[in-house]
Amino acid sequence: DGGITQSPKYLFRKEGQNVTLSCEQNLNHDAMYWYRQDPGQGLRLIYYSQIVNDFQKGDIAEGYSVSREKKESFPLTVTSAQKNPTAFYLCASSFTGTGVVEAFFGQGTRLTVV
Amino acid sequence: GQQVMQIPQYQHVQEGEDFTTYCNSSTTLSNIQWYKQRPGGHPVFLIQLVKSGEVKKQKRLTFQFGEAKKNSSLHITATQTTDVGTYFCAGHNYGQNFVFGPGTRLSVLP
Numbered sequence: 001d002g003g004i005t006q007s008p009k010y011l012f013r014k015e016g017q018n019v020t021l022s023c024e025q026n027l028n029h030d031a032m033y034w035y036r037q038d039p040g041q042g043l044r045l046i047y048y049s050q051i052v053n054d055f056q057k058g059d060i061a062e063g064y065s066v067s068r069e070k071k072e073s074f075p076l077t078v079t080s081a082q083k084n085p086t087a088f089y090l091c092a093s094s095f096t097g098t099g100v101v102e103a104f105f106g107q108g109t110r111l112t113v114v
Numbered sequence: 115g116q117q118v119m120q121i122p123q124y125q126h127v128q129e130g131e132d133f134t135t136y137c138n139s140s141t142t143l144s145n146i147q148w149y150k151q152r153p154g155g156h157p158v159f160l161i162q163l164v165k166s167g168e169v170k171k172q173k174r175l176t177f178q179f180g181e182a183k184k185n186s187s188l189h190i191t192a193t194q195t196t197d198v199g200t201y202f203c204a205g206h207n208y209g210q211n212f213v214f215g216p217g218t219r220l221s222v223l224p
Contacts, residue, residue: 033211042202042216043157050209058211059115090156098208102147105156 003027006091006106012114013078013085021076021109023091030096032074033103036060037088046089049074050096078111086113116141118205120215128223133190135218137203144207146179146186151217152199160188162206193222 004025013019023032031050035043045058049068063082068074074093078085088110092103117140127133137146145164149157161170163179163186170177176189190197200217 031211035214040219043214045211045213048211056211092157092212094212096209100162101145101206101208102159102162103149103157103204103212105158108156 004091004093004104004106006089006109008109009107011109011111013111015113016080018077018079019111021078021089021091021111023074023076023106024072025074025093025104026072027093027104028071029093029104030071031094032068033092033094034058034064034066034074034076035090035092037090037108039088043090046076085111087111116205116213118203118213118215120203120218122218123216124219124221126221126223127193129195130192133193133197133220135188135201135203135220137186137188137215139184139205139213141205142183143205144183146183147204147206147212148177148186148188149202149204149214150199151202155199157202190220193220195222195224198222 007022033048034046044060046064047066049055065077090108091106094103119138145162147162148160151157161177167181168179174191178187200219202217203215204212206212
């Protein structure tokens with residue numbers, strides 16, 4: 001089955017530690033995105049990538065880093081520089097052409113700093 | 115940069131009542147999309163509107179795209195408890211990222 005997979009579903013991190021969230025898709029999508037969602041809030045764009053080996057900062061990139069070494073994978077690292085990392089993180093992917101360009105979301109990772 | 119706003123932020127309705135959420139973009143869009151996120155879940159694509167003035171229906175849901183391609187609405191007729199969730203609009207220009215609105219959280223009282 002085609003889809004987009006995020007792991008882990010729940011993640012606990014100690015203050016001062018870096019942590020990496022996984023996002024893998026087998027939909028052959030060129031574009032991938034990372035969003036942060038806080039309780040009762042909307043989706044804020046962290047980083048996005050339209051092509052392998054290239055990515056752009058979103059609205060809240062500070063304290064986060066990404067890589068796009070493969071088309072299928074777009075991992076997000078939450079660094080110790082992120083002051084308030086507890087949130088729900090959503091990865092998405094889409095085609096980049098015209099026509100219906102639907103964003104497919106993963107199940108999300110709930111990160112808690114303890 | 116581009117901004118997308120939605121109103122209302124919250125809406126509580128009695129089951130069977132109608133519901134409407136409105137979306138406004140600061141810039142003209144190639145298309146606008148609507149997503150639904152159930153409590154505890156992830157956003158799921160509902161529809162994409164492309165043409166100026168376009169109206170599309172999905173059963174009890176009616177979607178409209180404004181003439182200027184900057185605003186949109188989602189109307190649900192005779193809400194049901196299964197409609198509970200947060201409805202997001204997303205402004206999109208081809209080749210660029212999606213800009214999501216803050217969402218409208220709908221609760222339906224049985």
